Amino acid sequence: MNTHPPPAGTSGSDDLPRKGGGEEQKPAVFLDRDGVIIDEVNYLARVEQVRVIPGAAAAIRRLNAAGIPVVVVTNQAGVARGYFPESQVAVVHDHLSKVLADEAGARIDHYDYSPFHPTEGVGEYKRDTDCRKPNPGMLLRSAAKLGLDLGGSWMVGDKLSDLQAGAAAGCRTILVRTGYGAGIDRTAPDETLKLAAVLPTVVDAVGWILDNRQGRG
Numbered sequence: 001m002n003t004h005p006p007p008a009g010t011s012g013s014d015d016l017p018r019k020g021g022g023e024e025q026k027p028a029v030f031l032d033r034d035g036v037i038i039d040e041v042n043y044l045a046r047v048e049q050v051r052v053i054p055g056a057a058a059a060i061r062r063l064n065a066a067g068i069p070v071v072v073v074t075n076q077a078g079v080a081r082g083y084f085p086e087s088q089v090a091v092v093h094d095h096l097s098k099v100l101a102d103e104a105g106a107r108i109d110h111y112d113y114s115p116f117h118p119t120e121g122v123g124e125y126k127r128d129t130d131c132r133k134p135n136p137g138m139l140l141r142s143a144a145k146l147g148l149d150l151g152g153s154w155m156v157g158d159k160l161s162d163l164q165a166g167a168a169a170g171c172r173t174i175l176v177r178t179g180y181g182a183g184i185d186r187t188a189p190d191e192t193l194k195l196a197a198v199l200p201t202v203v204d205a206v207g208w209i210l211d212n213r214q215g216r217g
């Protein structure tokens, strides 16, 4: 886990999520990383491979401006498989944060990742964990850390495992057609997945969330 301060030169530190202190829990938007914010690349390991999906930075900035915490939750089994060291995940996330800030003044409030795989890999990384999607562990621990209202939150993903993790955490979910999403045979609404909408990209998903954030579905 790593948490990033807002990049220098951006405003809005007042709306940073904070835990405890009697503050009301906030709904958040959980975003999968690969195929949602950036182009899907199998086991992306290097910053040169990071390509932000058009409009994604500005969309994240809209969430920042609305005071909605933005949390990235990403399976990184490339670590378990030995394709890249765990330290490289933070390198990629630091780079992604810089690109988003440079492009649109956008900020990811918190990153969480799961480096494990239940059946592949070696050593401590080869194990079944509650944090690897479709399990909801990353969403649950992010919510505990940041003081988030999961029932009012959203999970945006390009795979069924994203939607399953979101639904298991009590969030409403949105499937986007970028990344693997183009090949997923689902149409909203799907109650099991708490699937509220199927939309072309994260840009549409953010617009949809901002239009529909009142009430629980």
Ligand SMILES: [Mg+2]
Pocket (backbone or CB within 6 Å): 032, 033, 034, 035, 036, 157, 158, 159, 179, 180
């Ligand atoms: Mg993905």
